[in-house]
Structure formats: structure tokens, C-alpha cells
Amino acid sequence: xxxxxxxxxxxxxxxxxxxxxxxxxxxxxxxxxxxxxxxxxxxxxxxxxxxxxxxxxxxxxxxxxxxxxxxxxxxxxxxxxxxxxxxxxxxxxxxxxxxxxxxxxxxxxxxxxxxxxxxxxxxxxxxxxxxxxxxxxxxxxxxxxxxxxxxxxxxxxxxxxxxxxxxxxxxxxxxxxxxxxxxxxxxxxxxxxxxxxxxxxxxxxxxxxxxxxxxxxxxxxxxxxxxxxxxxxxxxxxxxxxxxxxxxxxxxxxxxxxxxxxxxxxxxxxxxxxxxxxxxxxxxxxxxxxxxxxxxxxxxxxxxxxxxxxxxxxxxxxxxxxxxxxxxxxxxxxxxxxxxxxxxxxxxxxxxxxxxxxxxxxxxxxxxxxxxxxxxxxxxxxxxxxxxxxxxxxxxxxxxxxxxxxxxxxxxxxxxxxxxxxxxxxxxxxxxxxxxxxxxxxxxxxxxxxxxxxxxxxxxxxxxxxxxxxxxxxxxxxxxxxxxxxxxxxxxxxxxxxxxxxxxxxxxxxxxxxxxxxxxxxxxxxxxxxxxxxxxxxxxxxxxxxxxxxxxxxxxxxxxxxxxxxxxxxxxxxxxxxxxxxxxxxxxxxxxxxxxxxxxxxxxxxxxxxxxxxxxxxx
Numbered sequence: 001x002x003x004x005x006x007x008x009x010x011x012x013x014x015x016x017x018x019x020x021x022x023x024x025x026x027x028x029x030x031x032x033x034x035x036x037x038x039x040x041x042x043x044x045x046x047x048x049x050x051x052x053x054x055x056x057x058x059x060x061x062x063x064x065x066x067x068x069x070x071x072x073x074x075x076x077x078x079x080x081x082x083x084x085x086x087x088x089x090x091x092x093x094x095x096x097x098x099x100x101x102x103x104x105x106x107x108x109x110x111x112x113x114x115x116x117x118x119x120x121x122x123x124x125x126x127x128x129x130x131x132x133x134x135x136x137x138x139x140x141x142x143x144x145x146x147x148x149x150x151x152x153x154x155x156x157x158x159x160x161x162x163x164x165x166x167x168x169x170x171x172x173x174x175x176x177x178x179x180x181x182x183x184x185x186x187x188x189x190x191x192x193x194x195x196x197x198x199x200x201x202x203x204x205x206x207x208x209x210x211x212x213x214x215x216x217x218x219x220x221x222x223x224x225x226x227x228x229x230x231x232x233x234x235x236x237x238x239x240x241x242x243x244x245x246x247x248x249x250x251x252x253x254x255x256x257x258x259x260x261x262x263x264x265x266x267x268x269x270x271x272x273x274x275x276x277x278x279x280x281x282x283x284x285x286x287x288x289x290x291x292x293x294x295x296x297x298x299x300x301x302x303x304x305x306x307x308x309x310x311x312x313x314x315x316x317x318x319x320x321x322x323x324x325x326x327x328x329x330x331x332x333x334x335x336x337x338x339x340x341x342x343x344x345x346x347x348x349x350x351x352x353x354x355x356x357x358x359x360x361x362x363x364x365x366x367x368x369x370x371x372x373x374x375x376x377x378x379x380x381x382x383x384x385x386x387x388x389x390x391x392x393x394x395x396x397x398x399x400x401x402x403x404x405x406x407x408x409x410x411x412x413x414x415x416x417x418x419x420x421x422x423x424x425x426x427x428x429x430x431x432x433x434x435x436x437x438x439x440x441x442x443x444x445x446x447x448x449x450x451x452x453x454x455x456x457x458x459x460x461x462x463x464x465x466x467x468x469x470x471x472x473x474x475x476x477x478x479x480x481x482x483x484x485x486x487x488x489x490x491x492x493x494x495x496x497x498x499x500x501x502x503x504x505x506x507x508x509x510x511x512x513x514x515x516x517x518x519x520x521x522x523x524x525x526x527x528x529x530x531x532x533x534x535x536x537x538x539x540x541x542x543x544x545x546x547x548x549x550x551x552x553x554x555x556x557x558x559x560x561x562x563x564x565x566x567x568x569x570x571x572x573x574x575x576x577x578x579x580x581x582x583x584x585x586x587x588x589x590x591x592x593x594x595x596x597x598x599x600x601x602x603x604x605x606x607x608x609x610x611x612x613x614x615x616x617x618x619x
Contacts (some may be wrong), residue, residue, distance in 0.1 A: 068278040211247075378392045555593075
């Protein structure tokens with residue numbers, strides 16, 4: 001089992017664009033941002049196949065929010081390996097509780113021996129429901145000596161493509177062009193460079209570079225057309241988020257056919273992310289200070305909005321099928337993703353005493369607030385350009401759209417939960433599904449064929465693309481570059497403040513957005529409690545996640561829903577021995593008495609990075 005921790009990379013600073021009159025603002029036609037994102041059905045046909053048998057075991061991938069295959073026949077005694085190939089957590093939960101539920105984080109794999117003849121239907125608690133609804137499947141177990149052909153390979157369903165930003169008009173730019181980070185296969189893994197007015201007679205060849213405080217990255221040679229223009233689209237082969245390490249570009253003259261490691265001093269054009277935009281852009285697109293999964297605020301919002309649509313679809317399916325239990329489960333998921341931990345809307349709709357959260361715990365509303373705060377900080381920064389101020393204002397409008405849609409969804413999910421008739425339930429869940437798609441994709445309310453960053457239109461994709469637009473770079477001459485300021489304000493979100501509150505290292509601080517809902521703060525540790533006490537391992541959380549007790553208190557770790565493994569491998573005191581329960585199935589209990597004071601980190605051996613508890617033992 002893996003018990004490793006992730007580390008964060010420090011973000012670098014660079015100079016910012018600020019001298020008036022040097023550039024003409026790069027104008028992107030905002031509309032038609034994206035290709036249709038087909039949530040209702042998956043595209044037909046496989047993109048690949050996977051080996052279905054390894055060392056006598058049958059592999060069932062959980063890929064593109066499907067079990068692959070959804071219908072499988074095996075002889076009794078077969079070991080099935082469930083393997084999560086998706087970026088989100090899944091469960092393998094049997095409709096009639098014939099086997100313990102399995103919880104799988106991304107890249108997890110778990111195996112199970114099917115030794116009893118029968119038909120076993122199962123589903124993902126997050127993305128499906130009993131009765132072969134949504135993400136679900138069935139395994140038929142026949143006699144061990146029956147003639148069964150188990151597949152040697154299975155096709156994986158085609159992934160639904162993500163919408164892509166498509167500026168239909170890349171008009172015109174500073175007189176010389178622009179550069180912008182874009183997504184191709186991963187977040188900001190590409191750099192699009194489009195320049196004009198290049199010198200006609202160059203002794204050598206023109207090469208492009210990405211720059212920052214560290215070593216420059218050579219992008220390759222430019223092919224110049226007869227009009228003196230060139231375009232280059234660079235892809236990071238390893239999926240690197242280029243904006244994390246680079247914030248400027250250069251075009252230099254190099255020896256023909258050469259592969260230099262550093263740019264020459266013969267600079268034709270260069271550009272940097274505009275003044276005031278670098279810090280906020282990295283907060284939005286690379287790593288936000290308070291984002292649980294260490295993504296940028298706009299990128300994480302996009303992930304959560306996509307997850308929201310999946311659960312809204314399953315909620316509507318459950319309502320159509322008259323499955324009230326599954327409805328309440330998906331309403332609980334929807335609420336958790338929208339509101340985030342600590343919100344009064346973070347509600348247990350299943351009535352089991354817990355809130356199951358398939359999101360990252362931060363909440364769509366808090367992401368919208370954080371985007372507003374970063375946009376305001378960019379606009380208020382010293383030397384902020386008109387381009388930055390315009391993009392920041394657009395981001396604030398889109399964030400408000402997302403807040404309003406989220407508030408309406410919270411109202412509708414309660415109406416669906418309390419509806420007395422099937423017709424009322426389905427009317428509310430259908431509207432929920434429609435609005436979650438609008439929150440993700442935006443909507444063309446004025447009928448002009450475009451989804452714009454205006455009130456009532458832009459959604460999560462709009463916010464993401466405009467975050468990239470705010471960081472676009474105009475191509476400047478070497479003389480223009482040398483006249484720029486030498487430093488830019490750095491924006492950092494205050495860890496204990498509202499998500500929309502930021503502070504700048506410059507003399508200005510962004511105001512709190514009007515009407516913004518504060519993000520939840522970490523609650524203080526509870527006062528010492530006498531035992532014995534119950535701590536529950538459930539799905540992908542330990543409840544409570546923080547606990548203070550007196551020395552001598554017995555804690556009983558109770559396992560629910562899935563297999564888990566309470567362990568303490570690195571105690572903070574040499575007087576305390578670590579413990580490891582080993583794998584425990586649902587219903588199992590594991591008592592531990594803590595006699596020595598100290599602060600201890602307790603994890604689940606199956607999910608060590610997600611299931612974490614801090615225990616304080618006082619004298």
C-alpha cells in the first residue's frame with residue numbers, strides 16, 4: 001500500500017507589463033468557447049483496450065465512469081481485480097450487500113474472490129445507484145467447472161472530450177503578436193505563439209523560448225511565411241503545467257540548425273504576463289493557496305463543476321426510477337460539492353449521521369468567491385494594465401453567475417428532497433440537471449451564438465478560459481521590454497480568512513467582494529473528552545478528523561461501508577508504539593488505548609493521503 005505525501009513546488013516571480021502606450025490590447029473573441037460537452041451519453045466505440053486477465057485474475061477497470069465490462073460472467077473461485085482508472089474516487093458497492101463495499105481512490109486497485117454461484121449487481125455510490133442505474137454493473141458467477149469464456153481484453157469507453165477554448169478571432173494584438181498558455185492534454189500544457197512583422201533577412205534562424213527566473217525552455221525554430229508572420233504551438237510532453245515555471249517568452253536569432261541551451265542576446269521580440277496578473281493567474285491556474293488538491297482555483301472549480309453534473313444526472317435518473325434512497329444520496333453529494341465543509345448547507349440527507357462528499361471539500365461557492373478575490377487583486381495591483389482590469393472584471397461577473405446558480409441549486413435540491421409527489425420530484429431534478437450544465441458550460445441567454453463573460457451567461461469553463469486570457473502576453477521589442485517595471489505584486493490568499501480575501505505584498509490589498517459568502521474556516525480543536533470514544537472510518541473520511549482526549553482514553557475505531565485499515569506508523573513520542581490494525585471489513589471494531597500524551601496522525605492504510613485524523617492526547 002502506498003503511504004506517501006505530495007509536495008508543493010514554490011511559484012516563481014517575474015517582471016510585469018505596465019508601461020502605457022507600448023502595446024495594443026490583445027482582443028479575443030470570447031464566444032464559442034467550447035465544443036459540445038456530451039454529458040448525457042458517452043461517445044460510441046473504444047479509444048483503447050485493456051488486458052482483462054492477469055496471472056489468472058480478471059481485471060475490471062473503472063474507466064470513464066463505467067465498469068468495464070458492465071456485464072461479466074466468471075466461474076466460481078475467480079479473483080476479480082477492480083482498478084480505478086478515473087481521476088475521481090469510486091466505490092464498488094453491492095446492491096444486496098453480498099460482499100463488503102470497496103472504496104477506490106484514483107489509481108487504486110482492490111481484489112475480491114467470487115466463490116459463490118449467483119448474480120451480483122453492484123454500483124458506485126458516487127456515480128450510480130442500485131438496479132443497474134448510472135455507473136453500475138453485474139457479475140454472473142457460475143459453477144467452477146462450467147464452460148465460460150472470460151474475455152482476454154475489453155474495450156474502454158471513449159472519454160467525453162473536454163471543451164476547448166476557441167477564440168474565433170485572434171485580432172490583433174500588439175502590432176507584433178501575442179503568446180498564451182492553453183490546455184491540450186493537461187492544464188496549461190501548451191503555449192501558443194503567434195507573431196508578425198518579423199525581420200525579412202535574418203542571419204540564422206528565429207527560435208522561441210519560455211522564460212522566467214530560472215533556465216529558459218527552448219520551444220523550437222519558427223517557420224516564417226512570406227508576410228513575415230509565424231505561428232508555433234508547443235506541447236509539454238510530460239503534461240507539465242507550463243505556467244507554474246514560466247511567465248514570459250523570447251524570440252531570438254540563433255545559428256541555423258542549432259539547438260542552443262540558452263537564448264542569445266539578439267532578441268527580436270519578447271513578452272511577459274501583464275502587470276498584476278502573474279500572482280493571481282498562478283493562483284487561478286496553477287495552485288491556489290487553499291485548494292485541497294493543490295490545483296488553481298479556476299481549474300479546481302472546473303473539476304468540481306464537472307463532478308456536479310455527474311451527480312445531478314444520477315439524481316435525475318434516480319427520480320425518474322422512483323428510487324428515493326438513491327435520490328437522497330445524490331442530493332447529499334450535490335449539496336456537499338456546492339457548499340463545502342463547514343457550510344450550514346453541508347447536510348446529511350441520507351439520515352445516517354454522516355455527510356458523504358465526493359468533491360474535494362472546498363465547495364463550488366467558495367471557489368467562486370476565491371476567483372472574485374483573485375480578480376480584484378489583479379485589478380487593484382500597481383501598474384495593472386487595461387487588459388488585466390478588463391479580464392478581471394469579466395472574471396468577477398462570471399463568479400457571480402456561479403454563485404447565483406449555486407444558490408438556486410441549493411434551493412432546488414431541498415425542494416426535490418421534500419417533494420410529496422413523483423411529478424414534483426422529477427420536475428425539480430430535471431431543473432437541477434439543466435442548471436448544473438449551465439454552471440459548467442455557461443449558456444447563451446441573448447441568442448447571439450456565443451457564451452460570453454456577461455451576467456447570466458458565463459460558467460466554470462468561461463472562468464477558466466478568462467483566467468488564461470488575463471495572462472496573455474503581447475509581443476514587444478527588446479527596447480519595450482527593457483522599459484518595463486522590474487517587479488510585480490504577489491498575491492497570496494489569507495489561509496484563515498474568507499476565500500475571497502487576499503493580501504498583496506504591494507501597498508494595495510483587494511477588497512472583499514460585495515455579497516460574497518465567506519469560505520469556512522478550520523474549526524478549533526474540541527475540548528478534551530473522556531472515553532471510550534467512537535471514531536468511524538467511512539468511505540474516504542475519518543469522523544471526526546480532529547479529536548482531543550485525556551491520557552488513558554480508549555478509542556474504538558469502527559469500520560463502515562468499505563474495507564479500511566487504521567494505523568499509526570510514525571508516532572510523535574518514542575514512548576508510544578505505532579499500531580496497524582490490518583485490513584478490516586465493514587462492521588469490524590479496533591480498540592486502542594492512548595496512555596501517553598502527544599499529538600498523533602492516524603491514517604487509513606488503504607487511503608493514507610485522503611483519510612487522515614489528528615489526535616491530541618493531553619495529560
